[in-house]
Amino acid sequence: MIKIEDIHKSFGRTKVLNGVSLEVKQGELVALVGGSGSGKSVLLKHIAGLLRPDSGFIYINGTEITGLNKRQLELVRKEFGFLFQGGALFDSLTLFENVAFPLTEKLRLPKEEVTQRVLHYLDLVGLSGSEEKYPSQVSGGMIKRAALARSLITEPKIMLFDEPTTGLDPQMSLSILNLIRSVHDRLNLTGIIVTHAIPSVFKFTNRILMIYEGRIYFDGSPEEFKRSEEPIIRRFLGEEVLD
Amino acid sequence: MGPIRYIGAFTLNKLKRLGRMFFFLFEAFLYSIIPPIKLGLWVRQIRFIGAESLSVILLTGTFSGMVLGFQGYYSLSRFGSEAFLGPAVGLSLIKEIGPVISALMVTGRAGSAITAEIGIMRISEQIDAIELMGLNPFRYLVVPRLLAALVSVPLLTSIFDVVGILGGYLIGVKLLGVGSGTYFGEMANYVDLKDVTEGLLKSISFAVIIVWVSCFKGYYTGIYTGFGAEGVSKATTQAVVMASVLILLWDYVMTSLLFS
Numbered sequence: 001m002i003k004i005e006d007i008h009k010s011f012g013r014t015k016v017l018n019g020v021s022l023e024v025k026q027g028e029l030v031a032l033v034g035g036s037g038s039g040k041s042v043l044l045k046h047i048a049g050l051l052r053p054d055s056g057f058i059y060i061n062g063t064e065i066t067g068l069n070k071r072q073l074e075l076v077r078k079e080f081g082f083l084f085q086g087g088a089l090f091d092s093l094t095l096f097e098n099v100a101f102p103l104t105e106k107l108r109l110p111k112e113e114v115t116q117r118v119l120h121y122l123d124l125v126g127l128s129g130s131e132e133k134y135p136s137q138v139s140g141g142m143i144k145r146a147a148l149a150r151s152l153i154t155e156p157k158i159m160l161f162d163e164p165t166t167g168l169d170p171q172m173s174l175s176i177l178n179l180i181r182s183v184h185d186r187l188n189l190t191g192i193i194v195t196h197a198i199p200s201v202f203k204f205t206n207r208i209l210m211i212y213e214g215r216i217y218f219d220g221s222p223e224e225f226k227r228s229e230e231p232i233i234r235r236f237l238g239e240e241v242l243d
Numbered sequence: 244m245g246p247i248r249y250i251g252a253f254t255l256n257k258l259k260r261l262g263r264m265f266f267f268l269f270e271a272f273l274y275s276i277i278p279p280i281k282l283g284l285w286v287r288q289i290r291f292i293g294a295e296s297l298s299v300i301l302l303t304g305t306f307s308g309m310v311l312g313f314q315g316y317y318s319l320s321r322f323g324s325e326a327f328l329g330p331a332v333g334l335s336l337i338k339e340i341g342p343v344i345s346a347l348m349v350t351g352r353a354g355s356a357i358t359a360e361i362g363i364m365r366i367s368e369q370i371d372a373i374e375l376m377g378l379n380p381f382r383y384l385v386v387p388r389l390l391a392a393l394v395s396v397p398l399l400t401s402i403f404d405v406v407g408i409l410g411g412y413l414i415g416v417k418l419l420g421v422g423s424g425t426y427f428g429e430m431a432n433y434v435d436l437k438d439v440t441e442g443l444l445k446s447i448s449f450a451v452i453i454v455w456v457s458c459f460k461g462y463y464t465g466i467y468t469g470f471g472a473e474g475v476s477k478a479t480t481q482a483v484v485m486a487s488v489l490i491l492l493w494d495y496v497m498t499s500l501l502f503s
Contacts, residue, residue: 050371070379078377088368102376154376 001026002047002158002190007056008214009042016042017053018214027188029181031201031222034211035236040194041085043211044160047192048082049073060158078106081156081189085163087147089135095122095146096131102154121149124179126172140167148176152183159184159191166196173197177204198237202226210236260467267459268451271389274381284387292353292388293395297402299348304403307344308410311335315411316419328421329430332411337434337442341404343494346449349396350486354457357388358482361461362475370462384462389454396450397443404442441501448497449490456486 002024009017016039024030034040045051046058049065058065060076068076089098096118103114122128125145135143144167151159164180165173177197181204184191195201202208202222210218210225212232218225225233315331361384364370373380408430415421460482464470468477 045371048375050374074374074377074379077375080375080377082372082375084368084372086367088372090369090372091363091367105378106376 001059001061002192003059004043004047005057005059007043007046007053007058009039009046009051009053015214017046020056020211020214020216022209022216022219024190024192026190028207029184029189029191029193029205030207030209031205032192032194032209032211033196033198033201033236034217038211039214040211041162044082044162044192044194048080048160049077079157081151081154081159083144083148083151083159083161083164085166087135087140087143089143089147089150091135094132094134095127095138095142098135098146099150099153102150107154117153118149121153122146125149126175141169141172144168145172145176148179152179155183155187155189157187157189159189161191161193161195163194163196165200170200174200177201180204199226212236263463264455264459267385267462268455270381271385271455271458274379274386275389279382280390281382281387284383285390288387288391289395291356292349292391293398296349296352296395296399299352300345300399300403301406303344303348304341304406305410307340307403308332308336308407308412309414311340311407312411312414312419316415316421325415325419325421326425327429327433328411328415329426329428330433332415333408333430333434334438336404336407336411337438338445339442339494339498341407342400342442342445342449343490345400345403345446346396346453346490347487349392349399349450350453350457350483350490353392354453354486355479355483357454357457358461358464358479359475361458362464362478365462365464366470366474380462385454385458388458389451392450392454393447396453397446400442400446441497444501445494445497448493452489452493453486456489457482460485 002022004020004022007017007020008015020039020043032040032043042051046053047060049068052066056066061079063076065073065076089095090101093101099121100114100118103109103117109117119128119131122131125148127142127145127149130138130142135146138146144164148161148164151161159180161180165176168176177200180191180193183189193201193205202225206221208218208220208222208225209216210233218228218230218233226237228234311332312328315328315335316325319325319327319331361370364384370380370384373383412423412426416423416426460478464474464478468474468481
């Protein structure tokens with residue numbers, strides 16, 4: 001369970017988060033939407049403990065994380081899977097080694113099991129046959145898919161996806177969202193997807209959160225979001241607003 | 244109030260950065276003595292910092308020795324003491340020039356690459372990715388490099404000293420006519436084990452400085468230098484300049500301590 005209470009964050013004089021509060025229940029898959037630069041990724045990094053808020057509290061499964069030290073955060077993060085916007089694959093490792101990294105370093109599984117699981121997940125994201133390639137030898141979309149495989153392979157309890165479908169073609173976007181949904185259903189994980197993949201994402205989540213001017217501006221179902229008459233939401237959805 | 248507040252903020256900021264830098268060093272040592280140590284990464288870094296720096300050390304060592312051969316002979320011949328060319332070359336190299344120039348060469352070749360590599364890992368969120376796996380980035384990025392430098396830099400310094408002495412021999416004995424037995428015999432008489440230990444102690448401390456500064460600058464790329472290619476470039480330049488200056492300052496401190 002993720003609970004955020006009134007967090008504020010500024011970078012220099014720029015206020016990015018201005019009193020964000022939200023709660024995501026165990027097993028819920030939530031889409032976080034908002035314009036570019038609205039603070040979606042910053043919010044996600046706060047939840048993951050990569051950034052500390054100027055004020056406010058963040059609870060992960062009941063543990064308040066803003067005051068934890070490095071060692072305590074390491075323990076909390078063992079529950080996490082995180083997909084970065086740019087993939088964040090290790091340049092010096094092949095795609096296979098990248099996906100295997102959390103299994104060998106974090107879970108310390110036997111070699112045969114690692115190979116089996118890595119090949120399975122690479123197959124799921126459509127990367128069979130590219131195991132030995134390095135990140136510099138593949139496209140941005142392939143990097144994103146390998147990163148997704150790496151983040152899901154440990155079967156985390158909490159999954160944070162930062163724009164999982166950006167840079168992918170529509171068909172691949174759909175299959176990635178399907179994969180996220182199926183892993184979510186199978187593991188009952190708690191997840192937040194930061195995305196611009198509208199309207200595809202409406203089919204894969206039951207709840208939409210929209211961030212605007214550093215606050216949660218909308219919190220409701222995809223249907224309510226689509227039917228909202230709020231000008232800011234209409235504008236975000238790309239429809240003409242007549243005052 | 245304006246200027247006073249500015250000076251106060253500036254001072255606090257610098258102190259905070261200094262504190263963070265020393266804490267970084269403390270953590271590097273801490274995780275170097277607490278297992279597990281990533282042996283594969285350690286060996287890879289020994290190859291990178293040590294083996295791949297060998298050619299530049301051989302080259303600079305030989306020429307430094309040759310220059311010392313010329314300069315030493317020129318100075319000593321004024322007092323009719325050419326026989327002491329061996330000890331002059333040996334002591335200069337072992338106590339001072341060997342450790343300092345080797346460290347500066349390693350800083351330029353490996354230190355800059357360390358900062359650039361870790362800096363790119365920082366701005367491309369690879370370090371965040373390690374942290375989010377619940378793993379400690381120090382074990383992967385800093386500890387293997389620190390342990391590798393502690394092995395490699397003293398060895399490179401020793402090689403520098405040996406080829407430097409041979410360079411001095413080439414000039415002093417083969418070109419300027421000092422006796423071969425005199426060159427090595429007087430060197431054996433005047434160079435003590437204490438001098439060799441002093442040089443090695445210096446090179447060990449320089450190894451720590453190189454890795455400390457290079458890793459710190461790379462690790463905090465973005466926070467102190469701005470993001471993107473420019474941030475990495477600034478961090479790399481700062482790392483090389485700071486490590487080089489610290490090596491020379493620390494050399495003075497160690498020399499004065501060991502002298503007394």
